[in-house]
Amino acid sequence: MPRSVKQLLAETLEDLKEESFQKFVFQLLDRSEEPRVRRCRVEGKSRLDVVDVLVSTFTEVKAVDVTEEILRSIGCNQQAEELSELNWS
Incomplete structure (x- = not known):
C-alpha cells in the first residue's frame, strides 16, 4: 500500500537530527x-505537528515541494532526494 504524503513528510522530518x-x-x-x-x-x-501545519497550509502536493526546497536550503540534500524519489514511487 502506498504511503500518504503525510507519512512521507513525517518520515523525512523524523530522520533529521534535532x-x-x-x-x-x-x-x-x-x-x-x-x-x-x-x-x-x-x-x-x-x-x-509540523507535518500537519505543512499540509494544512500548503496542500499535500505543495507541502512536498516546500519541504524539499527547505531541506536543500539547510544542506539536507540526501533527505530532499529521498523525499523526491519516494513521493513519485
Whole structure:
C-alpha cells in the first residue's frame, strides 16, 4: 500500500537530527512567499505537528515541494532526494 504524503513528510522530518529540524522550522518561518506560517503554529511543536501545519497550509502536493526546497536550503540534500524519489514511487 502506498504511503500518504503525510507519512512521507513525517518520515523525512523524523530522520533529521534535532539541529537540522530546528533549522527547518526556522527556514519555514522565514519564507517570504505566501502562504506564510505563523510562529505559534510550529514553535516548540513535534515533527508530526509540523507535518500537519505543512499540509494544512500548503496542500499535500505543495507541502512536498516546500519541504524539499527547505531541506536543500539547510544542506539536507540526501533527505530532499529521498523525499523526491519516494513521493513519485
